Amino acid sequence: MSTINQRFTALDVFRGMTICLMIIVNTPGNGDTTFSPLLHAKWNGFTPTDLVFPSFLFAVGNAMSFVMNKWEGLPESMVLWKIIKRTFIIFLLGYLMYWFPFVWWNEAGELVANPLVKTRIFGVLQRIALCYGIGALLIHYFKPKAALIISIIFLLLYWMLLVAFGGNDYMGMQTNFGFMVDKWLIGENHMYQGEGVAFDPEGLLSTMPAIANVVGGFWVGKYLQEKGVTYETLSKLLIIGALLLLGAYCWDLVFPINKKLWTSSYVLHTVGLDCLIISIIIYIIDFRKKTKWTYFFEVFGRNPIVIYLLSELGATMLYFLRTDASNPATNYFRVVYSKVFEPIGGNWGSLVFALSFMMVCWLVGYVMDKKKWYVRV
16 A cells, blocks of 8 residues: 555646646746747747647556446446536636636726637647546546557647648648648637647647547556556556657658647657656656655645636736726736736846736645645536
8 A cells, every 4th residue: 555655646746747837838927038948939949948848748658557447347327427527517617717708808907708710729738638538538438548549640640630621731730631621610709829829739630649648647657557666666656657758769861750730759658758757757756755845746636726726817817906907917826927027127026927917826735735725627
C-alpha cells in the first residue's frame, strides 16, 4: 500500500505541476513583457510552455490506469455511462467557461449579452474531454495494446491527412486541413480568434493525435503498477522517453514539431519528455524519500479542474469588472497590474503578477484540501 500511495503522490505532484504552470502561463500581467520560456512557440518549434497542456493529458491517462482497475466487474452499461457522463460534463464546463460571464460591455459602456453565435466551441477543457472519452473507450473496449496501436495509426493518419488535403502549404495556419474541417463543421465565428484570424489550436482534427498523449500516460501508469517502482523500471522508462525523443527529432525533419497543429512529432516529443519527468519525480519521492516539497503541488493535483476553472474565470472577471464602464482600459486586471506590479519593471513585473495570481488560486486549493473538499467530475 505504501508504494501505491507514493505513486499516487507522484501523480498528484506531476498533475499539480502542470496546473501550476498553466496558471502562470495563462495569466501574465503583461503579455508584451512575458519571459520567452513562458510563451508558446510562434509556430514550428518548442518552448517549455508547449509541454504544459500535453502533460495534463498525459496525467489524465496516468490516472485512468488506476481508475480503470475499479471498473472490472461493473456492468458494461455503467462503464459506458461513466465515460460518456464525464466527457460531457468536462466539455460543457469548457464551453460555458468561454461563454462566461454571458454579458459584456459595448462601446457605450452598456452591458449586452454575449451572443451564442460567437462563442468558442472547442478549447482546452473540451480537448481534455474528447481525449479522455475516446481514450477511455479505446482502452476499455479494445484493450490497452490495441489502443496503443490505434493511437500510432492516428499519428500516421493525421500526418497523411494534412499532407493529402492541405496543398503545398499543408501546415499553414489557415491552409491546413484541420482548419478546413473546423471551418466546415462549426464556422469561423466559433473558432479561436486570438491569433488575429480564425484558427483553433484545439480543433477537432488535431484532437486525433492528442489522444495518443492520454494513451501514452495510461501505459506509463499501467507499467509502473505492474512492474513496481524499481531501478530497472525507471531505467526502462527513461530509455523509452529517450527513444521517443529520438523519434520525434527524426520525424521533425519532415513533419515539424508544432503545438498549435499538435503534430505527430510534437506528440512523440511531449510524451518522451513526460516519461523522463515522471521518472525523476518518482525517483525523488520513492527512492530519495524527499517529500517535503511535494505538498505545494499536491494541492493543485487534488482539485485540478476546479483550480483551473477558478484561474480562468477569475482572470475573466478581472478583465470584465471596470472602474469606469465606458473605458476598457480601467478593467481591474490592468489597474491592479499598472499600480502594483508594473513598477517592478519589465519581465519581472509580469512574472510576479503571474506568480501572485497562481498563489491566490493555490490558497483556494489549500483551503479545499484542508477541509477535504475534492471535486470529482
